[in-house]
Amino acid sequence: MRGFEIAGALALALWCSPSFAQGASQEKATADSVTAAPYSAELFAKLPLINGPKLSPDGQNILFSTQTGGRTFVATRSVTDGKLHSIPLAERLDLNWYRWAGNNRLLISVSQTVRYFDVEARRSYLLTADTASMKPVFIGRDYQGLEGDDLIYVDPEGQWALLSLQRTPYVGPTVYRVTLADGKMEAVQNPYGDIWEWFADNRGVVRMGMSFDRDSWTLHYREGDSGGFRKLATIRYDDEEQKGLIDAIRVISGSDQGYVLSAKGTGRYALYRYNYATQTIGEMVFGNPDHDISDYDLNEDGTPSAAYYTDERRRVHWFDPAKQQIQEAIDKALGARHGSLVSRSRDGRVKIIHVGGPNDPGSYYLFDEALGKMDVFARTNEALSPARLSPSRYVSYKARDGLTIHANLTLPKGREAKGLPLVILPHGGPYGIRDDLRYDAEVQFLASRGYAVLQPNFRGSGGYGEAHAKAGEGAIGRQMQDDLDDGMDWLVEQGMVDAARVCVVGASYGGYAALWAVTRNPERYRCAASFAGVTDWDRILKYDARFFSRSGLRRWRSTIQGDSSFDMDSVSPLKQASRLTRPVLIAQGQEDTVVPPQQAAAYVHALKSAGKAHEFVSYEKEGHGFDDPANLADWLKKLEAFLAKHNPA
Template identity: 45%
Template sequence: MGTPAAALQVPPQTIELTDALLAQNAASPVPARIPASVFAAPADFRDIKLSPSGLRLVARVTFEGRQFVRIRRLDGSEEPWTFQIPDKMDLNYYTWAGEDRLLVSVGQIVPWDGDEARSTRLVIADLTTHKLQVIGKGFAMGLRGDDLLWTDPEGKTALVAFQPTIYDYPAVFSVDLVANRAKTVVSSMTGIWNWYADTSGVVRYGYGWIDAHNWQMVYRKDGAGRFQVVARGTDKDDQAAKFARDKSFTIAAGADEGFVYDTAAEGGHLAVYRYNFATHQRGELVYAAPGTDVGQAWTTEDGKSLFRAVYTDSRDRVKWFDPGMAELQAALDKAISGKLGDREVWIGSRNRDNTIMVVQALGSNDPGRTYIWQAASGTLTRLSTRNPALKPADLAVSRYVHYPARDGMAIPAYLTLPVGRAAKGLPLVILPHGGPYGVRDHGDYDPDVQFLANRGYVVLQPQYRGSDSYGAMFERRGEAQWGRTMQDDIDDGMDWLAKRGIIDPARVCIVGISYGGYAALWGATRNPERYRCAVSFAGISDMPRSLKYQLNSFDDKQAREAWRQKVQGDPTFDLRTISPLFNIDRLKVPVMLLHGTDDQIVQPRQSRLYAEALKAAGKPYEYYEIPDEGHGYTTTQGAQLWYDKLDAFLAKYNPAP
């Protein structure tokens, strides 16, 4: 497993909970009780993206519980175009294709292999005709239909990879976005499930698993060449020998060079390296974030150098490699933080020539506001405020802490203390994040955290082993630990707070969404003596059923096997032993379940089956299905019901003073 757990270093951003700090928190006045409806209010615009010219923007909008996409001009000179995401579908992402089109990815649950699976498709949204067309019409496609490789700058053509039929490996199609006609540019190749194009739109390499144990990578220098196998391996290969298969993110046009993410050493952090695709050789280190993984990096338009990278330590941070952008970031930090106090300031979507940009400012106790910055005038114009009814002075600051797990590993966490209350003997809500892998909390504004803190609860968000950005060793220590040491990490956070005297260990409830919902149900089942209650929104109760559903979403056999190993580990391990559904006799405390009827990530039957079993066993429970809601809460109605039910349930079983 690498370095012993006890040798892990605690990052310098960690806050020490001194007596002075705790006293400072208690010195503030207790804020008024904020109505649940205020926390449930959605942002008016989300996921804002500027068009290439910067004259238009697109955003997600929620209205009367339904999800819409809205496109409008910044100057308001034309009527906005708004279209609804159909019921029973999720909006995954959208991207501009030139100035007059959007490519929109949607997903839905479909029957598959005697069960269910999630299917995705790519839709052309034409701003001139207001027509919506699905790419791939006429093909009997497989599950994945939104693998967008490249879009030309004018927005007339896109490269999309999909299976022509469910019996084929993916091929790459050049799609005429005006006529919605697709022609094959790279045919299916045995064992190749993933294709990649360079910055000019030439498909240059692919990789995949021939069977459950053998992989291969193919490459060509240009569009006229033939694909050649440049690397082969097995699942027994050293990880460093096969990093390029799934960690590359750019190939420069006309060159063999690109960039990959890789770890510097055993257990190390993810960094950016140069990579030669023709020789399958990693080159020089380009950028390593200080003490953490590089979360994501982007290159310049030609793909030859880095433009920006983001990473997370105690919070999200950005590194600009372009001097002009770094200077602008510093100026915005000074202008906004000077006015609003300590806030994260983010340059988001930009137009093609970087003269118009979306800028966001937020903090753990500030829902945030969005601005438009224009170089021509050098001004910031406020576009929206996420939740103007919430004032930072009434909200609690989340602090980044570490505590020791029982095996000596240092576990990061965010701790939020209720404003104006002495940090002694308080009730606790543990709020484990979803995922569990590839996900972590970031210390930003979280309405669930602030809602609970406003009610008088201490809130602990453990970044249990396996959480994202803490390096390869931390991630590996979470593999095959669902319901096992990952759950230990959560429990150990409670013990740490109890030892400090901050919380009353007899007044603890565990609450979560998705994997966090599973952790809540399993925590209360595994150790009912620790918890007074548990709340699960879109959580998992039946691990074997959940794993089967998840595996249906993977294309190739090895990807499925890798995920199975990550969740289950030893194939003889009985997942029923860590499934709340099959251990109801161990449950001694009341639970509350909520689930959206249109959830595509965790099947609604996960909660339905558990509720039926609880009823049959005579266990105290509450169960609420939310019509037309997806994974977690995404609508105002869903959020309102969530907060109302959570408020009442906690007041009944774990009341705050």
């Protein structure tokens, strides 16, 4: 099918879908009985029609991604007349991210697996398209390193951008000024010393760079747009007082002033003023006593606009008192439901807000402050009624070493919270990622089948401060696993869970944790299921080398491994396959560019050779997740059957 035919079919599908609302609408109330038969896997697997919507700077168009017919599209929709335009991506490309460049141009990052020095590696590419033609054009060089999408600045009007690229794998990156309309590239900053990461100020001038050594990183700085860089600070990776100093760097044009997110002093990332010339942290601009500030926005004049953090759910703090008052009014009006800011226009007048909850897939609303009007424009999954799904709550328990672990707990609706079968569902990552109280199709599917579901934010998870993050270093396969075991023990002590009926399920790092749980502690767990799980740490670290300089890779290995004498084979399911005594279900997308298919293939081969009980399912056209709802439904049904066989609810 040609591109315009595919795009036409997508437009028809969007227009005809009840999920894609036209104008004002109200959520349909439901009186479904909790005694009704559980929803089918197909209904849970129904993919959201709208993914990651982003408002254009003028608030007149919405950019989003969607899947239909097994294909991924990047599309735009007019706020005023609903006109749709779309770009179908090539089948073997994974979509990484997309964004606006001005009001009339898109930037899209894609990736694919390639052979690189005789090993598998992921190569990313940058595409651009104007909204009139929606024709994607490659931005970059014929010969460049693996990372082709390292944007360090985008002109607010969308005319040009700064792109950091390696000319060859053997030298540091060059910063190019790219004219987005024609792709012409001009080098504005050549490789400099051992700098590996570049940063620009809020007007697009390259002002800072970062280099990495075996034990430390160094910030390099210049006051203007020319001349050399001087070393500002060299900080050891294990220096907890300054480790968080440079995160989300922002320096203001024409000055040495800017902002940083720093955990120095409080152990929680907060927003501070910072003088880059004197390396001095100034006053705290905004912080939360219990959680890290994860990001912040600046106005065009360089003053803070908004700060973001997550407690049990995602939050935004507005520095404009009027906007903060509106946010508080929205939160109050929604009551038990969660309203999360998704995107906003440059002036903040128009916003996209997602309204939902753990047992509500939710809807996207368009809110116009000037009109005081909030209308739904897309529903995530209108087939599911919140009244028939299971509530979740935010809980905490103590790990064996005293560390507090926060988690989401979902109990099956209509069943007494006593002696329940349990599925532990650790998140991916593992570092810097966390679960919060939002709708999760897999969680709700498992709960609908009678299982309690625990999602622990084990040590190393993001958002809980430096001590929690530091505790995760060198803890893979060790203390991180203890946190899962301790969550199980806590639920057993509460009387909610039957200690004899527990399995572990996960994807990516969570898939690894599931496989390792039954290998390490078969006395605890009856079975494990893994989608795209890591099975061989040495091999995945070699694969991940595409992201790092040599010194950066050493740091990443140190984070994973901890003590350099520790043998990662001792906590790799592949290398310990002979120890397995519990049944496992392994699934893998064959176009995965994050955890390559060889990880699953080698593990399945080892299990076959050792005569170990296992099931394996391959999804030929899937990557590190599910794009095709038929495949997601198939996975859920296979998971249901596997659990029913080995840990019936």
